[in-house]
Amino acid sequence: MKLGEVAVYLGAELQGDENAECQGINEPERAGPYDLALVGNELRIDVQTLHALALIVDKGSKIEYPNRLLTDQPRLAFCMALELFHPHRSLFPGISPLASISPDAMLAEGVMVGAFTVIAGKAEIGTKTEIHPHVVIYPGVKIGKGCIIYAGVVLREGVELGDYVIVQPGAIVGADGFGYLVSGDQGLRKIPQVGTVCLEDHVEIGANSCVDRGTLSETRVHEQAKLDNLVQVAHNVNVGPRSRLSAQTGISGSVNIGADVVMGGQVGVADHISIAAGTMIAAQAGISGTIKEKGIFAGSPHQDIASWRKSYVLLRNLDDYVVRIKELEKRVKELMNER
Amino acid sequence: MKLGEVAVYLGAELQGDENAECQGINEPERAGPYDLALVGNELRIDVQTLHALALIVDKGSKIEYPNRLLTDQPRLAFCMALELFHPHRSLFPGISPLASISPDAMLAEGVMVGAFTVIAGKAEIGTKTEIHPHVVIYPGVKIGKGCIIYAGVVLREGVELGDYVIVQPGAIVGADGFGYLVSGDQGLRKIPQVGTVCLEDHVEIGANSCVDRGTLSETRVHEQAKLDNLVQVAHNVNVGPRSRLSAQTGISGSVNIGADVVMGGQVGVADHISIAAGTMIAAQAGISGTIKEKGIFAGSPHQDIASWRKSYVLLRNLDDYVVRIKELEKRVKELMNER
């Protein structure tokens, strides 16, 4: 592909050789003479040591290079270049004769099914959805169009996926919520979990993550919400649109997470609380109560991040204050003695 | 089913129309004209807005409604109604011809085996146990009667399950414990993990949880203990009867957990310690040493919850105390100067 064509595709301004051959994109220090690289306005990179064909830089950047692609949104251009040079290809095309597909499952046109995948009764799968090998689709599951379901995924009975949902390997959607009745004489009695899970359009679920079915109604992950790996979403939770939950975060039962909430890794959220839209939560925080207004929170139990920082600075300086208290005690004793 | 019959089944007193038709149970605001709903003594619900056929309420509750089911144990009645209207049905009945079952595996009457499940040599499976598709049962595994093993579960060689055990999708029972010998010159030497895992009667293991095999003897989860999703139980651990470990909790090697211990999510427990029966541990706590007497604990490292609360209140007010120290220093300086 000509560099000039790439520039047009990325919506970037090319300063350099529009006829140069461009074949890919790589990290700056690994990019070869046919590769783009993203530099943005990163002045710490010594561009004189680079071998890339062209650099994607911020419009107005002072970075000099033979071929420059100037843009207001370098990361968007980087993402588009990745899409351009690494278009999605279906790894397991067609329907494997080794899959076990129930006669009353309904597969739309272009559905792909890998070897040893099980599609049970009354499942419905939308157009061009790719189901890789070793997926287990329980009875009554509905999947929209254009989804990608990776190997090892389990979709329990009746769960519903919208369009363009991606489920990374090993994720479990619709396992029973964790509910028991404690009765003194009979031990623990399992509360049947008869609800379901809805993953709306463009949701992505990370590897080995778990989204439990509702007890009576549903657990819902709203459109474009993204879960990283090893995330736990308990029964009856709502994850708001475009919210992002980083790896190993756990959401307890019946929590309502608003839109555009961002959580770092290993965050925990207590049950039956709400989190306002747009809230940001630092890694390892423990959200112990409802957050009514958006803000940035950290710590366990959580505080707004400014208070949390102040507390921690004071905590680290506590020994100074202890010294000062002891000094005060000494002087006050002197003063008392002098009376 | 007639509402009067439902009342008898639930052991509740019906005040209302015993001949009304009842078809299910749902959340109060979703329940329709043939559904029960659990209200208990929850006065925040505006019952005038509900469409349910009948409400399950506390005996003595002042909640008014055309049909009321009065009981001392509303949550038990709720659970029993769920069992009544959603009886367990086997999702993968029979033995799939697509399963791979070793000729020397012993399957009792009524065992169900899903497609592509592997049952290796010398495995023994008890009456009416349901093994879903895509389960891997390594050689020598013993499973009792009435168990449900969901898709994607792996039971490693020689592990033993009692009766009525439930293993949610993706759980791994019997992986190698994490043990290496560090020797300066040779790097790390794996310590063979040749023990096993025993899950006793009525144990439930959550989705994608891991229970490692013992190094020499066994890791044991005692009867009725319940593990939520993504829980880690390391080698040689004992989880006491009826103990409940919430999601993403991790138990280090050789820990002894007593009976009826309850842990919140993301708790960590250090190795080689014991936790007294009946102990309750708050989410995200870090149990750094043996707990000899039952209590409620929180924080990392853990404290009894009263001390922990006091520490955190003080921590949040530290800046006040700093102001007071500075004020004291000012006044003492004045007093010193006046001498």
Added chain:
Amino acid sequence: MKLGEVAVYLGAELQGDENAECQGINEPERAGPYDLALVGNELRIDVQTLHALALIVDKGSKIEYPNRLLTDQPRLAFCMALELFHPHRSLFPGISPLASISPDAMLAEGVMVGAFTVIAGKAEIGTKTEIHPHVVIYPGVKIGKGCIIYAGVVLREGVELGDYVIVQPGAIVGADGFGYLVSGDQGLRKIPQVGTVCLEDHVEIGANSCVDRGTLSETRVHEQAKLDNLVQVAHNVNVGPRSRLSAQTGISGSVNIGADVVMGGQVGVADHISIAAGTMIAAQAGISGTIKEKGIFAGSPHQDIASWRKSYVLLRNLDDYVVRIKELEKRVKELMNER
């Protein structure tokens, strides 16, 4: 086997009956009359209550027993005895006719493949590597010799494993990293993750752990590094040689972990930081910035362990200091009033 032969194999000095029959090794209190047991120099064990044939003890130990195996490295002798009495045996020998192996996959001599395992196009598998049932190997994967890949493992397209790598059940290698572009009007745009994962020689990955592929280049786990269960390693991370990450630890994107780093369980590491070789990190710590020099760290955000201990002792004694501040205030008020 004769006890004398065992002693020679373990490199230990036998004091006792070299002709005694020895059949195994067990925990001291479980060891029977044909078993070894490791005691080391553990004086709390009452050896008079033991039934073991022989004890492995520290050279110079004062522990008395009819048969003693004396050694400078009792744990090494223990590990070697485990290897001797529990030699590795292949649980799923041969190539199962129920596996789905692409015609252009290259399997070296002695490769074992279990039932329902999928080996996709252009995969390469080295000599004597054991691939258990229900493994999914995506196109272009390369695996060295002598590896063991347990059931339920997914190796995504193009990932590379060196020699003698062990992957415990359910681990996911090469899932997409967690990367999205946030654009106000279009919501979230997935950044294609086109890199790969390299697991070098003698690496072990725990059950249900996840190692994400790099965005452009690779995520690399260096030789002999060991990951416990449910560990998350994000895109573009380097885990240094011989480093050990305990269960439920999470490493954010682009982190560089040096050699011989040891992390306790549930540790979190923030993105784009480095951790010096030889560093030790306590369980549940949150590493918030680069660690340039090796040391022992704890807390979230992390501190060196001495400072962290001091902070926590002070925090627990805060109420004492508050009392002392109040007492000072009272006395200073008296003094002020007396002026």
